[in-house]
Amino acid sequence: MNFCSHCGAPVSLRIPVGDSLPRHVCDRCGTVHYQNPKLVIGALPEWQDRILLCRRAIEPRYGFWTLPAGFMENAETTAEAAARETLEEACARVEIGDLFSLINVPHISQVHLVYRARLIDLEFAPGAETLEVALFAEKDIPWDAIAFRSIAMTLQYFYGDRRSGGYRLHVGDVVVGTRTPPE
Amino acid sequence: MNFCSHCGAPVSLRIPVGDSLPRHVCDRCGTVHYQNPKLVIGALPEWQDRILLCRRAIEPRYGFWTLPAGFMENAETTAEAAARETLEEACARVEIGDLFSLINVPHISQVHLVYRARLIDLEFAPGAETLEVALFAEKDIPWDAIAFRSIAMTLQYFYGDRRSGGYRLHVGDVVVGTRTPPE
Numbered sequence: 001m002n003f004c005s006h007c008g009a010p011v012s013l014r015i016p017v018g019d020s021l022p023r024h025v026c027d028r029c030g031t032v033h034y035q036n037p038k039l040v041i042g043a044l045p046e047w048q049d050r051i052l053l054c055r056r057a058i059e060p061r062y063g064f065w066t067l068p069a070g071f072m073e074n075a076e077t078t079a080e081a082a083a084r085e086t087l088e089e090a091c092a093r094v095e096i097g098d099l100f101s102l103i104n105v106p107h108i109s110q111v112h113l114v115y116r117a118r119l120i121d122l123e124f125a126p127g128a129e130t131l132e133v134a135l136f137a138e139k140d141i142p143w144d145a146i147a148f149r150s151i152a153m154t155l156q157y158f159y160g161d162r163r164s165g166g167y168r169l170h171v172g173d174v175v176v177g178t179r180t181p182p183e
Numbered sequence: 184m185n186f187c188s189h190c191g192a193p194v195s196l197r198i199p200v201g202d203s204l205p206r207h208v209c210d211r212c213g214t215v216h217y218q219n220p221k222l223v224i225g226a227l228p229e230w231q232d233r234i235l236l237c238r239r240a241i242e243p244r245y246g247f248w249t250l251p252a253g254f255m256e257n258a259e260t261t262a263e264a265a266a267r268e269t270l271e272e273a274c275a276r277v278e279i280g281d282l283f284s285l286i287n288v289p290h291i292s293q294v295h296l297v298y299r300a301r302l303i304d305l306e307f308a309p310g311a312e313t314l315e316v317a318l319f320a321e322k323d324i325p326w327d328a329i330a331f332r333s334i335a336m337t338l339q340y341f342y343g344d345r346r347s348g349g350y351r352l353h354v355g356d357v358v359v360g361t362r363t364p365p366e
Contacts, residue, residue, distance in 0.1 A: 039222065079354075182259050
């Protein structure tokens with residue numbers, strides 16, 4: 001961030017009075033531009049004993065497999081975001097179920113939520129950001145080609161719960177290297 | 184948003200190629216400025232059969248009671264945010280427990296998360312944005328003076344669960360008026 005999105009003047013990185021962290025503050029109008037983590041929301045769509053995965057047609061991780069997921073938009077709910085992303089990426093209609101995983105990814109300031117979901121029919125197809133959509137049984141999951149650690153963690157939680165006979169919310173963190181929490 | 188925070192030129196609201204929603208796009212450098220929901224994260228600190236509430240020293244809802252909560256910061260986890268907000272607003276140290284509520288507030292593009300928490304000691308005090316901090320038994324909760332609907336919902340979930348003997352995650356939406364989900 002170099003310029004104020006309100007008035008167009010240059011911004012400086014400094015700690016506003018009464019605050020504790022550096023912010024981008026406008027040198028002219030004084031607007032403080034906060035930057036906050038983003039929510040990435042997805043679904044884990046089931047059909048009988050198989051789940052739906054998408055192969056990415058965009059970077060990062062072009063060609064790798066993932067659950068349908070993406071950035072939450074303004075004015076929607078988390079469940080609406082999960083259904084919308086599934087429709088956009090896999091052209092698939094789902095009935096959204098329980099929230100299943102919340103995974104913090106602090107090194108990129110993201111929080112990833114995944115909902116369980118039930119595919120309503122088998123009419124799915126690749127969306128604009130997807131190369132391929134397919135249903136996988138557990139033995140066929142391409143573990144070495146999963147795009148993101150939060151997605152691999154979520155799939156591991158899912159199959160663990162399925163074996164134990166009960167699904168519950170899982171909360172986890174993706175930790176890169178050693179990490180000291182911010183002040 | 185009037186100007187590009189990257190290059191300082193004016194922005195226009197239009198739908199980028201391949202996108203489906205209007206975004207602020209820079210007329211000069213082409214940067215697309217996405218706007219996404221914000222996470223507000225709090226704690227429900229318990230001490231024996233009482234819970235800690237803060238009376239707000241800032242708008243909105245100056246003078247009303249709330250749980251310690253605030254905007255999640257970059258580079259932290261959701262549990263770290265809950266502990267930090269409790270320290271900032273109530274000068275209180277807590278052990279963070281399970282995620283207890285996730286409440287969508289789509290008309291202001293926010294998602295509110297509250298964690299259960301255990302007060303470590305009774306050394307609490309008002310932070311800079313707080314007039315007063317106090318412990319309340321259920322019969323003393325100032326239901327008519329709770330600052331936000333998501334907080335009132337969370338407290339109702341909490342006392343409902345306490346009566347039923349088991350705590351679980353609650354997911355809810357604050358709906359204002361009648362509402363059609365966005366496309």
